[in-house]
Structures are given as C-alpha cells and as structure tokens.
Amino acid sequence: MLRVLIVVLAAALALPAAAHASPVKITWPRAGGYEPGQRFQTKIISTERVRVALVRESTRGRIIRTISSRTLRAGTFTAAMPEMGNYALRVTAGRRQWRHRLFAAYAKCPLATASTTALKLVAQTAAPGGTLDYDFVNTGDGCSMTGASYGLERQLADGTWAPGSVGYIFPAIGYPVGPGQTRRKQARIPPDAAPGAYRLLDAGIAAPFTVTP
16 A cells, blocks of 8 residues: 555656656757858757857857847747858757857858958048057958957158057957958057058058057
8 A cells, every 4th residue: 555655646746847848859950061141940849938049159169149049939940151250059948058069161262362352441540549440351252361460560761661569469369251251350559659650460461541649
C-alpha cells in the first residue's frame, strides 16, 4: 500500500513539470560565410514565444548592434546578411538562450587598390583638440580594409611633409569595406597641433585639410 502511495505521489508531482515543459526546436541556417546581401532562414517550432535576432558581434562575441529581430512561436525568421563582418543569430526563450555564429565575406573578391580607395572629409578645416570626420570609401569592385588607426602629416615651409604625433595607441582591429561601400571614421587633432596645412593618412591614401587657430 505504501509503495502505491509513493508511485501516485510521484506521478502527481511530475504533472506540473510536464505541463510547463516548453521545448523549442530550432532549425539553423548552414554555418559559415555568406555573401553580403545573401538571405537565409531560421525555423522555429515552440509552445512559447521566442525572440530571434540577427546581431553584429565583435571578434570576442560582444553584441555591437541588432540588425533585425522578430518574436514568434512557430514560423520562419528571414534576414539578409549585411556588410562584411562577424554576426550571430540569437534565440531567447525566457531565460534560455541559443547562439549560432555567422560571418559575411565575399567569396571571390580581389583586394582593392589605392586607385579605387578614397578619403572624403566632412570638413576641410579642424581646430586643435577637435575632431575631423571622414568617410573611407571603396570605389572599386575589390575588397578593402581599414582599421582604427590613421596618421597625420604637417606641411613644412619647404613644401615637404613631416609625420606628426597622433597621441593615441590604436587597437589592432580591422574593418572590411566591400565593393562600393563606405565606412565613417573620425580623426582626433592633437591639442598642441600648430595651425597650418595638414593631410590625413589612412591605408596609404592622403586627404589634405587645414588646422585653424
């Protein structure tokens, strides 16, 4: 009799857990690289609402920004791969999370050359201690790369250019810039920069500007 009561009690205790069980079935897209603009799908089957998001990640897996997201119980989340870089699909159901890493790259893309890369300054002047916004533009069909770094040169009285101290230590990081794409960057002008003619250097490309008093 005691054994029967134990079995009945165990079955009764198991009912709430079964009632609250909420499996989530995820069908991920293939792992690996996708061409920018290429579309992919993630299929969800769940008894509860889940959030699916495509996020841009750093090389260490930190979320930089959310590209697109959708909340659903059963259905398909469809997205297009943005510009080149590291991404991930993240699925959240309550306190549970799943992550599927992806990256965007051009499978067949020759390296861009200096003749197909341009620096476009937002302004032609900057003040000491100020900033200079500019666009790193890939005007060709190849794949270009820029980083966090840049250089400054000052024009001397004899017309030659002398390298100037930027005053910063840049992180070793690369930003891919695909064909026809643009990346906005910002250069900081040292507070002790003397007024005169300067040029900004990035990836071997130079753009002239003036430091004003």
